[in-house]
Every structure is written in structure tokens, then in C-alpha cells.
Amino acid sequence: xxxxxxxxxxxxxxxxxxxxxxxxxxxxxxxxxxxxxxxxxxxxxxxxxxxxxxxxxxxxxxxxxxxxxxxxxxxxxxxxxxxxxxxxxxxxxxxxxxxxxxxxxxxxxxxxxxxxxxxxxxxxxxxxxxxxxxxxxxxxxxxxxxxxxxxxxxxxxxxxxxxxxxxxxxxxxxxxxxxxxxxxxxxxxxxxxxxxxxxxxxxxxxxxxxxxxxxxxxxxxxxxxxxxxxxxxxxxxxxxxxxxxxxxxxxxxxxxxxxxxxxxxxxxxxxxxxxxxxxxxxxxxxxxxxxxxxxxxxxxxxxxxxxxxxxxxxxxxxxxxxxxxxxxxxxxxxxxxxxxxxxxxxxxxx
Amino acid sequence: xxxxxxxxxxxxxxxxxxxxxxxxxxxxxxxxxxxxxxxxxxxxxxxxxxxxxxxxxxxxxxxxxxxxxxxxxxxxxxxxxxxxxxxxxxxxxxxxxxxxxxxxxxxxxxxxxxxxxxxxxxxxxxxxxxxxxxxxxxxxxxxxxxxxxxxxxxxxxxxxxxxxxxxxxxxxxxxxxxxxxxxxxxxxxxxxxxxxxxxxxxxxxxxxxxxxxxxxxxxxxxxxxxxxxxxxxxxxxxxxxxxxxxxxxxxxxxxxxxxxxxxxxxxxxxxxxxxxxxxxxxxxxxxxxxxxxxxxxxxxxxxxxxxxxxxxxxxxxxxxxxxxxxxxxxxxxxxxxxxxxxxxxxxxxx
Numbered sequence: 139x140x141x142x143x144x145x146x147x148x149x150x151x152x153x154x155x156x157x158x159x160x161x162x163x164x165x166x167x168x169x170x171x172x173x174x175x176x177x178x179x180x181x182x183x184x185x186x187x188x189x190x191x192x193x194x195x196x197x198x199x200x201x202x203x204x205x206x207x208x209x210x211x212x213x214x215x216x217x218x219x220x221x222x223x224x225x226x227x228x229x230x231x232x233x234x235x236x237x238x239x240x241x242x243x244x245x246x247x248x249x250x251x252x253x254x255x256x257x258x259x260x261x262x263x264x265x266x267x268x269x270x271x272x273x274x275x276x277x278x279x280x281x282x283x284x285x286x287x288x289x290x291x292x293x294x295x296x297x298x299x300x301x302x303x304x305x306x307x308x309x310x311x312x313x314x315x316x317x318x319x320x321x322x323x324x325x326x327x328x329x330x331x332x333x334x335x336x337x338x339x340x341x342x343x344x345x346x347x348x349x350x351x352x353x354x355x356x357x358x359x360x361x362x363x364x365x366x367x368x369x370x371x372x373x374x375x376x377x378x379x380x381x382x383x384x385x386x387x388x389x390x391x392x393x394x395x396x397x398x399x400x401x402x403x404x405x406x407x408x409x410x411x412x413x414x415x416x417x418x419x420x421x422x423x424x425x426x427x428x429x430x431x432x433x434x435x436x437x438x439x440x441x442x443x444x445x446x447x448x449x450x451x452x453x454x455x456x457x458x459x460x461x462x463x464x465x466x467x468x469x470x471x472x473x474x475x476x477x478x479x480x481x482x483x484x485x486x487x488x
Numbered sequence: 489x490x491x492x493x494x495x496x497x498x499x500x501x502x503x504x505x506x507x508x509x510x511x512x513x514x515x516x517x518x519x520x521x522x523x524x525x526x527x528x529x530x531x532x533x534x535x536x537x538x539x540x541x542x543x544x545x546x547x548x549x550x551x552x553x554x555x556x557x558x559x560x561x562x563x564x565x566x567x568x569x570x571x572x573x574x575x576x577x578x579x580x581x582x583x584x585x586x587x588x589x590x591x592x593x594x595x596x597x598x599x600x601x602x603x604x605x606x607x608x609x610x611x612x613x614x615x616x617x618x619x620x621x622x623x624x625x626x627x628x629x630x631x632x633x634x635x636x637x638x639x640x641x642x643x644x645x646x647x648x649x650x651x652x653x654x655x656x657x658x659x660x661x662x663x664x665x666x667x668x669x670x671x672x673x674x675x676x677x678x679x680x681x682x683x684x685x686x687x688x689x690x691x692x693x694x695x696x697x698x699x700x701x702x703x704x705x706x707x708x709x710x711x712x713x714x715x716x717x718x719x720x721x722x723x724x725x726x727x728x729x730x731x732x733x734x735x736x737x738x739x740x741x742x743x744x745x746x747x748x749x750x751x752x753x754x755x756x757x758x759x760x761x762x763x764x765x766x767x768x769x770x771x772x773x774x775x776x777x778x779x780x781x782x783x784x785x786x787x788x789x790x791x792x793x794x795x796x797x798x799x800x801x802x803x804x805x806x807x808x809x810x811x812x813x814x815x816x817x818x819x820x821x822x823x824x825x826x827x828x829x830x831x832x833x834x835x836x837x838x
Contacts, residue, residue: 229579
């Protein structure tokens, strides 16, 4: 009989905090660079093309003695049934014994770890004095990306939000951003030394914009998190020294920025194989605008100091993050540990 | 928030019964033959060769509107830690919405569904008047195989048990078999119409034997469930009309019967691809004793009447069953339904 802790979204939201998640995802990248991780083959199945699919991503964090998997399904018709279209479940196992340790709702953790990934790209690759952040995409991911990036960077002053589908989304999100950041993220740090530091970092200008070209031209850091299948950002718009974290492309055919930007940038990825297959770089590689050899390295190699990030203030840098199961496992583990300490969740005998 | 029913082994043992499992596994084969199932790619990982590994088998039972997966790990050193070496967990999802439905300890269900599989081979391929059953292997699987086969066949009179490692195992198991069958299987049917029928079927002779050749020569049905990597049963020993259900070979390099038996037999499998990869037929195919074209069909095609089983009383028949995730999913579903009806297990919010 095994004791398995089951955590739903409500409990996860209580114990998770973004600064810790950023640290955890950095640690995943570090372990990956040091060959303390293994990514297993992905299982993908379409129940009906364009209507319903599921995938199982799994892997092993040797450095943390856990392995596990995340099952994510997407059912388009769930909207009519008042159910979420995306449903995810993560299972964590002890890699010293094989024993199951936890089962977790994967949705909120996916949002958090994806936000952290985009921010880590900016932290290690953007200019340190970056002041202007542009968020492209005002969907579910935007708040996570903005929170994580503000926490991870030191000098952001302006956050502009652009939405390719409806500029009203961007305006509304910008208006409510201060409150969202306070409720969802800052509240975690009440009565801690971090509160003032993070409160100050969140105290910047937020603006919804509808002219993407104009916004790109004055941005130091650009994060893209859209479902786009054609480039939204043209090469001519991009100023010297800009950093991109491309978060949206995680599937064949997705693309958010002009592949010619990649050709003149220093390009980094989270996982080489997955990025080549389904990342932002996929299209550029396929139409030979860039080659695999042009990719500098995985971001973990920069974090541990094996490879260099930007070489000058003028470099354009791109971080292509596709999301790997290891991020979910690591974040799930810190959430499980925190829940255990606070005696939260339900412990079942399996 | 989703309601997920969690069932541990204790609850599963309360609600599962072998006759129902045999019916469920037949239904899986039927659905498979009618293309109402999909087997996804298997994920396999060796943490350390010969010391620890894990696999994730998954699939979709369209006919039952469920999909899911079974994670099984094997850690050799668990024995020293007083933990089971094999640990399995099954997750079941609704394939109309993607919602998680249940998480189950997989061990006992694996035993039951594997027993049912061997028995179904005998039921559809052995001679109807088969009276002598030989169980090769006195390990964990033997009791499940014997129970399922006695329930599924009509005329078994003698059950002989042979163990390739230690003949004392076979003797001990034979001596305790009546009690085991009563406690583990017959007790499920108390106060039902089935009780007398199954009680009668279980009332046969059990004998532990140490001369395999002699036992093979007088057997009508032979079930092999050993971890053998070399043939235990020679072709010269096999009498006309014998049926084999080969259960043990589920991994590269495993083999229980002389491949020359396959060359003169009508051979059936549970899943063509998996059997070719890792089943009893693997070695015979690889050394060209038989070819893929010699395999008659998957057993489901016999059950639904698309293909013939044995053609004469003299045919030797072989059923090579490797075990597929669909069996675990189907069995898990009937167990979840039974537990729900009896309000057993723990329902958690995920």
C-alpha cells in the first residue's frame, strides 16, 4: 500500500509561489545541462483531428529522484459542456523505488512553469537594463509571463500588452493587471522579506496597445504567447539588443515571429529535439532560413556557464521554449513538498 | 474540479470477480477485432539495465468511451527494502471529455486480466473435451491462470503444476490450490446462482509434478507463465491436439516453448505488433522458423467469427498473449463501476 498525495487546483494555488517556481525551473535547466535528466518519448493521439487529442509527456529527474508523466487532453466540444477544453493530470513517482508519490491537477502548474520559462529566457539573455517589456498575446498565459518576468528582471518600467485577436482584450488585461498580480502572486509574500521587493517590481506602468509595429520598435524584451500559425512580428520592426522569449509555439506549424529574425539572432532553446520538432525554430529550420548548427545551445548551458548568452548590447537574442515534462515534475514536487509540510491535499492509500 | 475514484488493492479485491473479468477481456478482444480500440506507442525506460526500469502502456477503448494508461515499474532492489519489485498504477479517463475518472493500484488487476487472457486462449482454441491442464510455472500468475481456465472450460478433470525452478513450489501450490481457489475466487459467488457451477468446476484433481516431459505428453491444455529465456517444452513431447497459452513471454528474448512447435501449430496472438516484438513468437520469427504470414490472426478475429480457430481435433494450437493496456483499462472500468455502485474507494477532487 502506498501513500499518494492528491492535490487539486485549489490546494495548489494555496502553496505555489512564482519566485520559487522560477528557481525550480532554473534548476531543471541546470540538471538537464548536467545530464541529470531524461526526457522519454512523447505519446500523442488524435481522437479526431481538430476536435480532440491527448498527449503523455514523461521523464526522469535523476537529480531529484523522481520520474513521472503529465497527461494533457484537449477536447474542443468541452466548451459547450461547460468543461475546460484543456485538462491535465500529473503523476509523480519515486525513482529510487517506483512508488507513486502524488497525483496533481496539472493546469495551474502548467501556467506557472510556462511563465517561469519565458522569464528565465529574459533573465539570462535580455540586456540587464531592459526597461520595456512587450507581451504579445493577452490570453491565459499573459499574467503568468508578466508576473514571472517582473520578478526575475531588475529594471522593467513599462509593460505593454498586445493581442493579435482583439485589442480590447489587451486593454482590459492591462487595466486589471495590477490587481491580478497582487491577488495571484504578491499575496503569497505577505509577511515575508520578499513582499516589499516584489511589490516594488510589480509597481510599473501597464498599457494595452493596438499598434504592434510601434510597440515592437520600443521594446527591450518581447514575450510571445499566442496560438499563432503565421509570423506576427516582422524583422524590420526589431531594434538592436531586443530579446524574444517565444512561448506559444509548441506544436507543428505554429510560429509567432518572422524566421528572418532567427537568422540574425543568437537563438537558444529549452530542449533541442523538441524545439526542432515543434518549437518557434521549426519553420525556419524546415525552410532552411537557419540550420540546427545556428542554434547556440539549450538555455541550461548558459545558466551553468558552459555557453555564453548575449555577447554585446546589440545582439538580438531568442529563447524558444516548448515546455518539457521535467518542468511539470519539478514544480509538482515542490508543490507536493509544500502541501505535505502544511498538511494539505488528500492522502490516499493506493 | 473532477471527481476521481481512487481504488487500492484491498477495495479492488472486494469487487472484482474472475468470471466478469474473463467476459471483459473477451469484449476487449472483440472490440479490437472490430477496430473499436487503439493501442498507443509504449514508453519504456531503463533506469539501470537489469536493476530498474519502467514502462507506460496506453490506449483507447472507443467502444467503452475510455482511454488511459498503466505505469509499471520494476526495481530489483525493492526486495531488500521490503517493497514489491513490480509496482503498477492505472489511470482511466473519459474519452468524450478527457476528464480523469479513476486511479487504481494495477497489481491485482494485472493478475486477473492476465489469467483471463490465458484462459480465453484455451476456451476458443483448445479441444472442447480437454480434460488435462498443465500449468508450467508455479509463481504469482499460476493461481489466476488456473482459476480463469477452470471457470472458462467445461471438462477439465486434472490440473498438473510444474515449476522449472523448484519442484517443491509446484507441490506446495498444488496442495493449497483448492483453498486458494475457494478464498480468492469462489467466495465471490456466495449466494449467487453461479456458486454451484463454479464450485463444481473447481472440484478437480491438483498435482505437483517434477517430470515435465511426462506431464506434457498427457496434457490437452498447457499454460506457460514463467520468466524463462530458453524453451522449456520440446516439440517431441507434444501430443496431437494440444493447446498452448503462452503467457510468460512479454519482453525481448523471453521464450517458453520450442519454436519448432510454432512451425507445426495454428498460432494466434493478442496483438500482432506487440507479439512480433516481444511475444512467444518473437524468437521463431527472428530465426525464421516461422514468418509473420504463418500467424493465423489475433484472437479477437476468432471470437467474433472472422477467422477459424482449430480446424481438427489433431491441430496443435498456440495462443501467444503479451498483455495490452486495453485489458487493464477495461478491467479497471468494470472495477470502478462496481466500486461506485457499492460506494467503495476514495473519491477525491482533482
